Amino acid sequence: MKSLFTQHKTDLTLLIIRIMLGVVIFPHGAQKLLGWFGGFGFEGTMHYFTDTVGVPYVIGLLVILGESLGALALALGLFGRFMGAGMFIIMLGAMYFDHAQNGFFMNWFGNRTGGEGFEFDLLTFGLSLAIIINGSGAFSIDRFLFKSQPVPAPGLTSF
Numbered sequence: 832m833k834s835l836f837t838q839h840k841t842d843l844t845l846l847i848i849r850i851m852l853g854v855v856i857f858p859h860g861a862q863k864l865l866g867w868f869g870g871f872g873f874e875g876t877m878h879y880f881t882d883t884v885g886v887p888y889v890i891g892l893l894v895i896l897g898e899s900l901g902a903l904a905l906a907l908g909l910f911g912r913f914m915g916a917g918m919f920i921i922m923l924g925a926m927y928f929d930h931a932q933n934g935f936f937m938n939w940f941g942n943r944t945g946g947e948g949f950e951f952d953l954l955t956f957g958l959s960l961a962i963i964i965n966g967s968g969a970f971s972i973d974r975f976l977f978k979s980q981p982v983p984a985p986g987l988t989s990f
Contacts, residue, residue, distance in 0.1 A: 845961070845968030846908075852958045853906025856918060860899030884928050897921050905962070908971020915962030918955060926952040 862870020871879065873895065880891035897917045905914040930949040937947045967973040 841965060842969035845911075845965055846970040848958050848961055849908055849911065849967060849971070850906050852918065852955070852962075853902045856898055856955070857902035857906070860895065860897070860902050863895045864899040886924075886928070890924075893917075894921050894924065908967035908973050909976075911962050911967030911971060911973050915959040919959040919963065922952045922955040922959070 858868050861867040863876040864873055866872030866875070870876070876895060877888065877891050880886040880894070881888055886894075897914075898921060901914050901917050904910060905918065926949045930947055930952055933946045934948045935950055937950055
Protein backbone atom coordinates (compact mmCIF):
# COMPACT_ATOMS: atom_id res chain seq x y z
CA MET A 832 0.00 0.00 0.00
CA LYS A 833 2.89 2.33 0.78
CA SER A 834 4.14 2.02 -2.82
CA LEU A 835 0.84 3.42 -4.07
CA PHE A 836 1.80 6.75 -2.52
CA THR A 837 5.57 6.67 -3.04
CA GLN A 838 6.13 5.32 -6.56
CA HIS A 839 5.77 7.48 -9.63
CA LYS A 840 3.24 6.23 -12.16
CA THR A 841 3.98 8.74 -14.89
CA ASP A 842 3.24 6.40 -17.82
CA LEU A 843 -0.15 5.41 -16.44
CA THR A 844 -0.92 9.04 -15.65
CA LEU A 845 -0.05 10.09 -19.21
CA LEU A 846 -2.25 7.32 -20.61
CA ILE A 847 -5.20 8.57 -18.56
CA ILE A 848 -4.55 12.21 -19.49
CA ARG A 849 -4.25 11.40 -23.21
CA ILE A 850 -7.39 9.28 -23.32
CA MET A 851 -9.49 11.73 -21.32
CA LEU A 852 -8.35 14.73 -23.34
CA GLY A 853 -8.98 12.87 -26.60
CA VAL A 854 -12.42 11.68 -25.46
CA VAL A 855 -13.44 15.19 -24.41
CA ILE A 856 -12.04 17.02 -27.46
CA PHE A 857 -13.10 14.53 -30.16
CA PRO A 858 -16.87 15.25 -29.95
CA HIS A 859 -16.14 18.94 -30.53
CA GLY A 860 -14.12 18.00 -33.61
CA ALA A 861 -16.85 15.62 -34.78
CA GLN A 862 -19.36 18.47 -34.50
CA LYS A 863 -17.17 20.59 -36.73
CA LEU A 864 -16.08 17.93 -39.22
CA LEU A 865 -19.08 15.60 -39.46
CA GLY A 866 -22.02 17.50 -38.00
CA TRP A 867 -22.37 14.93 -35.19
CA PHE A 868 -23.72 15.84 -31.74
CA GLY A 869 -25.71 18.78 -33.10
CA GLY A 870 -22.76 20.40 -34.85
CA PHE A 871 -22.77 22.41 -38.06
CA GLY A 872 -20.52 20.05 -40.02
CA PHE A 873 -17.56 21.07 -42.14
CA GLU A 874 -19.30 23.63 -44.38
CA GLY A 875 -21.16 25.38 -41.57
CA THR A 876 -18.12 25.48 -39.31
CA MET A 877 -15.86 26.84 -42.04
CA HIS A 878 -18.48 29.48 -42.83
CA TYR A 879 -18.55 30.49 -39.14
CA PHE A 880 -14.75 30.52 -38.86
CA THR A 881 -14.07 32.48 -42.04
CA ASP A 882 -17.08 34.81 -42.28
CA THR A 883 -18.07 35.43 -38.65
CA VAL A 884 -14.81 35.08 -36.72
CA GLY A 885 -12.51 36.13 -39.56
CA VAL A 886 -10.13 33.17 -39.29
CA PRO A 887 -8.27 32.26 -42.50
CA TYR A 888 -9.51 29.10 -44.25
CA VAL A 889 -6.28 27.17 -43.60
CA ILE A 890 -6.42 27.91 -39.86
CA GLY A 891 -10.07 26.82 -39.71
CA LEU A 892 -9.17 23.60 -41.51
CA LEU A 893 -6.33 22.92 -39.06
CA VAL A 894 -8.64 23.51 -36.10
CA ILE A 895 -11.24 21.08 -37.46
CA LEU A 896 -8.64 18.40 -38.21
CA GLY A 897 -6.88 18.99 -34.90
CA GLU A 898 -10.03 18.61 -32.83
CA SER A 899 -11.18 15.51 -34.73
CA LEU A 900 -8.30 13.44 -36.10
CA GLY A 901 -5.79 15.07 -33.75
CA ALA A 902 -7.87 14.12 -30.71
CA LEU A 903 -7.92 10.49 -31.85
CA ALA A 904 -4.16 10.53 -32.45
CA LEU A 905 -3.62 12.06 -29.03
CA ALA A 906 -5.71 9.39 -27.30
CA LEU A 907 -3.66 6.69 -29.05
CA GLY A 908 -0.38 8.38 -28.22
CA LEU A 909 0.54 9.12 -31.83
CA PHE A 910 2.83 12.16 -32.10
CA GLY A 911 1.79 13.10 -28.57
CA ARG A 912 3.89 16.20 -28.03
CA PHE A 913 2.87 17.63 -31.41
CA MET A 914 -0.82 16.86 -30.82
CA GLY A 915 -0.63 18.26 -27.28
CA ALA A 916 0.86 21.47 -28.65
CA GLY A 917 -1.89 21.57 -31.27
CA MET A 918 -4.61 21.24 -28.62
CA PHE A 919 -2.96 23.98 -26.57
CA ILE A 920 -2.88 26.34 -29.58
CA ILE A 921 -6.45 25.50 -30.63
CA MET A 922 -7.79 26.24 -27.16
CA LEU A 923 -5.71 29.41 -26.94
CA GLY A 924 -7.47 30.54 -30.12
CA ALA A 925 -10.89 29.54 -28.76
CA MET A 926 -10.19 31.47 -25.59
CA TYR A 927 -9.02 34.56 -27.46
CA PHE A 928 -11.71 34.64 -30.16
CA ASP A 929 -14.70 33.41 -28.19
CA HIS A 930 -14.49 32.33 -24.55
CA ALA A 931 -12.54 35.04 -22.67
CA GLN A 932 -15.19 37.69 -23.25
CA ASN A 933 -17.75 35.47 -21.48
CA GLY A 934 -15.89 35.25 -18.17
CA PHE A 935 -14.54 32.26 -16.31
CA PHE A 936 -17.52 29.91 -15.99
CA MET A 937 -19.04 27.68 -18.62
CA ASN A 938 -22.76 28.05 -19.27
CA TRP A 939 -23.74 24.93 -17.29
CA PHE A 940 -27.45 25.59 -16.93
CA GLY A 941 -28.24 27.74 -19.94
CA ASN A 942 -29.18 30.69 -17.72
CA ARG A 943 -26.66 33.20 -19.00
CA THR A 944 -26.89 34.93 -22.30
CA GLY A 945 -23.83 34.62 -24.47
CA GLY A 946 -21.35 31.82 -24.88
CA GLU A 947 -19.09 29.74 -22.72
CA GLY A 948 -16.38 30.93 -20.36
CA PHE A 949 -12.74 29.87 -20.40
CA GLU A 950 -12.52 27.35 -17.51
CA PHE A 951 -12.52 24.42 -19.97
CA ASP A 952 -9.69 26.08 -21.88
CA LEU A 953 -7.55 26.26 -18.73
CA LEU A 954 -8.03 22.55 -18.07
CA THR A 955 -7.04 21.78 -21.64
CA PHE A 956 -3.92 23.95 -21.28
CA GLY A 957 -2.81 22.03 -18.19
CA LEU A 958 -3.42 18.59 -19.66
CA SER A 959 -1.78 19.54 -22.95
CA LEU A 960 1.28 20.89 -21.14
CA ALA A 961 1.66 17.61 -19.25
CA ILE A 962 1.82 15.78 -22.59
CA ILE A 963 4.12 18.37 -24.20
CA ILE A 964 6.56 18.11 -21.28
CA ASN A 965 6.47 14.33 -20.75
CA GLY A 966 5.56 12.93 -24.16
CA SER A 967 3.01 10.18 -24.71
CA GLY A 968 4.43 7.71 -22.19
CA ALA A 969 5.03 3.98 -22.36
CA PHE A 970 1.49 3.01 -23.31
CA SER A 971 1.51 4.76 -26.67
CA ILE A 972 2.13 4.30 -30.36
CA ASP A 973 4.99 6.79 -30.03
CA ARG A 974 6.89 4.35 -27.81
CA PHE A 975 6.74 1.69 -30.53
CA LEU A 976 7.48 4.05 -33.41
CA PHE A 977 10.43 5.77 -31.83
CA LYS A 978 11.62 2.93 -29.56
CA SER A 979 12.30 5.46 -26.84
CA GLN A 980 12.98 4.42 -23.29
CA PRO A 981 11.79 6.48 -20.35
CA VAL A 982 14.48 8.68 -18.85
CA PRO A 983 13.97 9.61 -15.19
CA ALA A 984 14.10 13.30 -14.39
CA PRO A 985 17.33 14.35 -12.63
CA GLY A 986 17.04 14.24 -8.87
CA LEU A 987 13.78 12.27 -8.84
CA THR A 988 15.26 8.77 -8.90
CA SER A 989 15.69 8.61 -5.13
CA PHE A 990 11.98 9.05 -4.33
